[in-house]
Amino acid sequence: MLNPDDLVAIDIHTHAEEPCGSHPDDGYDDFQARMAEYFGSPNKHPPTVPETAAYYRAKKIAAVIFPVDAERETGFRRYNNDEMIEITRQNSDVLIPFASIDPHKGKLGVREAKRLIADYGIKGFKFHPTMQGFYPNDRLAYPLYEAIQEGGAIALFHTGQTGVGSGMPGGMGMRLxxxxxxxxxxxxxxxxxxxxxxxxxxxxxxxEALSVATHKPNVYIDLSGWSPKYFPPILVRYINGLLQDKMLFGSDWPVITPDRWLADFAKLEIRDEIRPKVLKQNARKLLGI
Known part of the structure; x- marks a missing residue:
């Protein structure tokens, strides 16, 4: 089982890209190649969940890991939540699973969320509004949010620009x-x-993100998807100040590795007493571990 005292950090944002032994859908390889190019990623092919676990175990970092259910918009088969969760349970010393359900699945999605919380104790759910093609405040998603809130789980939302579809014709139909x-x-x-x-x-x-996180007590920010050397000054100011208890380390593995992120974060002008909060303490409190 996970022993947080032995961890260097908790990475709140990593991806389970595809199941073991499953051939990707048509177009998936082109999509992944463009993502790797966009991020300058060394991982030209997505690692499996066990490969991800081995990497994080060697680094003494725990990782929140999730798939993205965007079948409706992308046409790519989703990574089944149950399959991914079962694999993470075999690597529970370093992996913390979140699930993903497209809000367009309606009542079927709500039933799945309730089952995953009841059967597995799932701690959170990943949403990607651009990939899933919905405004987060669209009432179609509210029954799913109700199930998540009632189950005491976390909702993690992609925000801002995305590497998904970047440089592809029409941005692969993704709307920012x-x-x-x-x-x-x-x-x-x-x-x-x-x-x-x-x-x-x-x-x-x-x-806008800083404003919402400052105003609403239940909103946090993860710092994944960007190398810290590119963080805008106002973000660094809020990490050092008002939002120091709400900022979370995240890499966006496999497109950005923790090694790269942590090396650049070490060079950032962050107060010494705040670094442990960002790297582990805030996530530990939020996740209840």
């Missing part, structure tokens, strides 16, 4: 507008007992 973090203000107001994580520095809406 859905991931403006200002829409999360409605969700945070309507579900005050649901912990919400705004993933990534939210370019080009960074100040």
């Amino acid at each position: 507008k859905f991931s403006n973090p200002i829409y999360m203000d409605d969700v945070a107001a309507d579900f005050p007992d649901m912990k919400i994580i705004l993933a990534h520095p939210s370019f080009p809406w960074q100040e």
Whole structure:
């Protein structure tokens, strides 16, 4: 089992890209190649969940890991939540599973969320508004949020620009507008007992994200998807100040490795007493571990 006292850090944002032994859908390899190019990633092919666990175990870092259910918008088969969770349970010393359910699945999605919480004790759910094609404050998603809130789970939302579809014709049909973090203000107001994580520095809406996280007690920010050397000054200021207890280390593995992120974070002008909060303490409190 996970022993947080032995950990160097907790990475709140890693991806389970594909199941073991399953051939990807048509177009998936092209999509992944563009993602690797966008991020300058050394991982040209997505690692399996056991490979991810081995990497994090060697680094003494725990990782929140999740798939993204975006079948409706992308046409790519999702990584089945149950399959991924079963594999993470074999690596529970370093992996913490979150699930993903497209809100467009309606009542079927709500039933799945309730079952995953009841059967597995799932701690959170990943949403990607741009990939899933919905505004976070669209009432179609509210029954799913209700199930998450009632189950005491966390909702993690992609915000800001995305590498998904970047450089592909029409951006692969991905629409950036859905991931403006200002829409999360409605969700945070309507579900005050649901912990919400705004993933990534939210370019080009960074100040909207900081505003929502400052105003709403249930909103946190993870710092994944960007090398810290590119963090805007206002984000660094809030890490050092008002939001020091709400900022979370995240890498966006496998497109950005923890090694790269942590090396650049070490060079950032962050107060010494705040670094442990960002790297582990805030996540540990949020996750209840």
